[in-house]
Amino acid sequence: xxxxxxxxxxxxxAGSVLTSGSALAQEDEFIIVQSTTSTEASGxxxxxxxxxxxxxxxxxxVVAVGTGQAINNAENCDGDxxxxxxxxxxxxxxxxxxxxxxxxxxxxxxxxxxxxxxxxGVAGSSDVVDAMTKIAESQAPFASRGDDSGTHSKELQLWxxxxxxxxxxxxxxxxxxGSGMGETLNTGVGMGAYVLTDxxxxxxxxxxxxxxxxxxxxxxxxNPYGIILVSSDHCxxxxxxxxxxxxxxxxxxxxxxxxxxxxIDGQQLFFPDADESDS
Amino acid sequence: MLDxxxxxxxxxxxxxxxxxxxxxxxxxxxxxxxEFGERSVTAIVGPNGAGKSMLIKTLCGxxxxxxxxxxxxxxxxxxxxxxxxxxxxxxxxLLRRSALANVAYALKCAGHDRxxxxxxxxxxxxxxxxxxxxxxSARRLSGGEKQRLAMARAMAMRPEILFLDxxxxxxDPASTLRIEEMIDxxxxxxxxxxxxxxxxxxxxxxxxxxxxxxxxxIVEHAPTQRFFDAPATDEARAFAAGEILI
Amino acid sequence: xxxxxxxxxxxxxxxxxxDADLREIVFLSLQVSLTAVLVAAIIGxxxxxxxxxxxxxxxxxxxxxxxxxxxxxxxxxxxxxxxLLSNAGVLGPLQLLYTPTAMIIAQxxxxxxxxxxxxxxxxxxxxxxxxxxxxxxGLNAIQRLVTLLWEGRxxxxxxxxxxxxxxxxxxxxxxxxxxxxxxxxxxMTTTIALETAKGNLALALGLGIILVAIAVTVNAMVFAxxxxxxxxxxx
Numbered sequence: 001x002x003x004x005x006x007x008x009x010x011x012x013x014a015g016s017v018l019t020s021g022s023a024l025a026q027e028d029e030f031i032i033v034q035s036t037t038s039t040e041a042s043g044x045x046x047x048x049x050x051x052x053x054x055x056x057x058x059x060x061x062v063v064a065v066g067t068g069q070a071i072n073n074a075e076n077c078d079g080d081x082x083x084x085x086x087x088x089x090x091x092x093x094x095x096x097x098x099x100x101x102x103x104x105x106x107x108x109x110x111x112x113x114x115x116x117x118x119x120x121g122v123a124g125s126s127d128v129v130d131a132m133t134k135i136a137e138s139q140a141p142f143a144s145r146g147d148d149s150g151t152h153s154k155e156l157q158l159w160x161x162x163x164x165x166x167x168x169x170x171x172x173x174x175x176x177x178g179s180g181m182g183e184t185l186n187t188g189v190g191m192g193a194y195v196l197t198d199x200x201x202x203x204x205x206x207x208x209x210x211x212x213x214x215x216x217x218x219x220x221x222x223n224p225y226g227i228i229l230v231s232s233d234h235c236x237x238x239x240x241x242x243x244x245x246x247x248x249x250x251x252x253x254x255x256x257x258x259x260x261x262x263x264i265d266g267q268q269l270f271f272p273d274a275d276e277s278d279s
Numbered sequence: 280m281l282d283x284x285x286x287x288x289x290x291x292x293x294x295x296x297x298x299x300x301x302x303x304x305x306x307x308x309x310x311x312x313x314e315f316g317e318r319s320v321t322a323i324v325g326p327n328g329a330g331k332s333m334l335i336k337t338l339c340g341x342x343x344x345x346x347x348x349x350x351x352x353x354x355x356x357x358x359x360x361x362x363x364x365x366x367x368x369x370x371x372x373l374l375r376r377s378a379l380a381n382v383a384y385a386l387k388c389a390g391h392d393r394x395x396x397x398x399x400x401x402x403x404x405x406x407x408x409x410x411x412x413x414x415x416s417a418r419r420l421s422g423g424e425k426q427r428l429a430m431a432r433a434m435a436m437r438p439e440i441l442f443l444d445x446x447x448x449x450x451d452p453a454s455t456l457r458i459e460e461m462i463d464x465x466x467x468x469x470x471x472x473x474x475x476x477x478x479x480x481x482x483x484x485x486x487x488x489x490x491x492x493x494x495x496x497i498v499e500h501a502p503t504q505r506f507f508d509a510p511a512t513d514e515a516r517a518f519a520a521g522e523i524l525i
Numbered sequence: 526x527x528x529x530x531x532x533x534x535x536x537x538x539x540x541x542x543x544d545a546d547l548r549e550i551v552f553l554s555l556q557v558s559l560t561a562v563l564v565a566a567i568i569g570x571x572x573x574x575x576x577x578x579x580x581x582x583x584x585x586x587x588x589x590x591x592x593x594x595x596x597x598x599x600x601x602x603x604x605x606x607x608x609l610l611s612n613a614g615v616l617g618p619l620q621l622l623y624t625p626t627a628m629i630i631a632q633x634x635x636x637x638x639x640x641x642x643x644x645x646x647x648x649x650x651x652x653x654x655x656x657x658x659x660x661x662x663g664l665n666a667i668q669r670l671v672t673l674l675w676e677g678r679x680x681x682x683x684x685x686x687x688x689x690x691x692x693x694x695x696x697x698x699x700x701x702x703x704x705x706x707x708x709x710x711x712x713m714t715t716t717i718a719l720e721t722a723k724g725n726l727a728l729a730l731g732l733g734i735i736l737v738a739i740a741v742t743v744n745a746m747v748f749a750x751x752x753x754x755x756x757x758x759x760x
Binding site: 032037040041045046061062063064065073075076077078180181182183185186204205206207208235237 | 617623706707723724726
Binding site: 341 | 658
């Protein structure tokens with residue numbers, strides 16, 4: 001009886017390992033895209049990927065994490081394509097030999113959202129540095145990603161331009177959540193804080209409460225997304241051909257049109273950027 | 280070999296030499312020379328703490344003596360010999376299975392294949408008058424049934440020698456009687472029996488010889504009749520008369 | 526606050542529809558966590574039993590260590606497994622990162638100490654009771670372990686359920702090593718995390734209610750099985 005129990009467990013184990021094994025040893029070829037969260041949370045991939053998959057037969061597996069972590073994962077060779085929004089870090093990634101080249105893919109913009117009471121008096125402003133200075137001066141709560149993401153580095157850059165040293169704050173008005181965009185919005189809405197967010201995430205975000213966009217339209221809030229093929233010189237296992245096929249499609253007229261077509265409630269979330277190849 | 284009507288051929292002699300167990304400076308067992316092997320029933324009596332259980336556990340290889348040695352058939356105890364030597368613990372452990380499976384398990388441990396073990400187990404239960412509870416979970420039996428099941432399990436292997444540690448303690452008279460009947464049967468089959476008991480009447484009823492232990496040692500070992508009628512030592516005289524030994 | 530009412534409504538709608546996507550996610554969650562429990566049981570039960578019956582120098586420290594590891598933070602386990610399975614890590618060539626297998630490994634690591642520690646306690650108590658009887662059965666060391674594990678099966682089942690509960694509920698480890706890839710490594714908890722990030726709190730909570738319902742179902746099935754086994758008691 002005891003031996004039967006052991007035999008049984010062995011059979012079940014073998015069975016489940018085999019089945020789980022078969023799940024990953026799929027026939028179809030796939031690539032892994034290390035991506036920023038905003039593209040995933042905004043629902044863009046669910047719009048784009050089925051089109052690409054149908055056309056190419058290639059499966060795209062998206063790992064959506066903060067830009068910092070995405071770059072880090074790609075440096076560890078755990079992805080074939082990198083799709084993020086932190087220009088300087090992307091260029092550094094390519095210069096260090098991890099990536100083949102950075103191609104501009106699309107853009108949208110950042111906005112600052114805030115409570116209707118508007119304690120810092122910034123609503124309607126289109127001067128982001130001025131608005132952030134006011135927020136700091138009025139000590140109105142501000143929720144920061146604090147997670148080394150693309151949005152976070154953008155935010156730090158803006159604080160620097162405003163001449164405000166947020167690193168020296170102690171959690172009074174400036175609060176680092178250390179989490180993703182959506183989580184930070186949840187926290188910010190919960191505590192009545194201003195939050196810097198990309199527009200795409202904001203439009204698709206379902207827990208807005210009575211929050212509204214307070215600051216928008218400043219050129220400094222430009223948010224470009226780049227797409228990079230991970231270099232096979234650095235990572236032997238990179239699926240260069242398949243990765244390049246995906247990038248080519250994304251940059252093609254068809255892919256760019258598909259990006260432009262993605263709308264929520266009639267609002268376009270991302271704007272094609274491939275033609276302005278120089279930016 | 281396991282035909283119920285046949286007699287057990289020979290009894291493995293179980294010997295202890297110069298056995299001593301000491302705990303915290305106190306000598307709990309001190310027996311210079313002991314041997315069980317004849318086809319007979321020996322009752323070991325004596326007050327609590329006299330070392331009765333300790334003696335038979337040591338002889339059965341369940342306790343290691345600090346000094347001296349135990350031999351079975353002239354050799355140190357070996358695992359495979361447990362099919363020839365049985366013991367009913369004072370608190371026997373019944374497995375969380377049916378009564379039948381409990382007996383069958385012991386038989387399988389002794390090397391019988393599954394179907395033979397189950398057949399023999401069924402026969403053993405029948406022999407013990409327990410057929411009706413064969414499929415009942417052993418842990419749900421009454422105290423008396425549990426003890427009879429444990430006894431049936433110990434007897435199923437038809438051991439050459441069987442040690443019983445207070446097999447009827449805390450049983451009612453009816454259950455006691457059933458256990459004694461089983462002891463009788465085992466004796467008839469040729470099993471040598473060593474029985475630890477506090478029940479003097481039981482010792483008189485069942486035993487061929489009686490051994491009195493006191494303070495870790497054997498005080499007197501005599502045929503039952505002589506032990507009760509003409510004890511050689513003061514301790515035995517006092518104990519047989521129902522006085523308290525300290 | 527009508528979030529709760531909304532959440533129950535969402536949960537109800539999800540269950541009524543039970544569409545292919547949800548089915549896939551529920552199935553993967555169960556597949557990953559149940560396999561992890563199986564792996565952890567195959568390692569943890571014998572290990573706990575061995576620890577229970579053996580005596581060697583440093584055993585006490587090992588018992589304390591294993592027991593303390595019951596509190597392993599999932600995200601730490603996830604990071605360790607990520608670093609091992611990453612293409613930059615020693616096990617990179619196995620190509621297991623971002624697969625269900627990686628999630629199974631992480632969860633198995635997470636719950637093996639739980640199962641081993643609880644098994645150790647159960648078996649140690651049982652061994653005190655069974656030791657002499659097993660000697661009389663003439664069992665060798667391995668037969669003893671097997672007997673103890675089988676005799677302790679009802680208590681050990683609870684240990685396995687504790688492991689399962691922890692595995693099916695954790696998100697920190699699977700999101701790091703699985704990557705929450707749609708249709709590949711997306712399970713209940715990572716879906717809940719994603720829907721929370723999208724601000725779809727009612728949907729997230731609805732999924733949470735389904736997760737709890739799954740855990741209750743699995744537990745109920747195990748207890749029903751146990752009840753049948755105990756009634757039959759002939760194993």
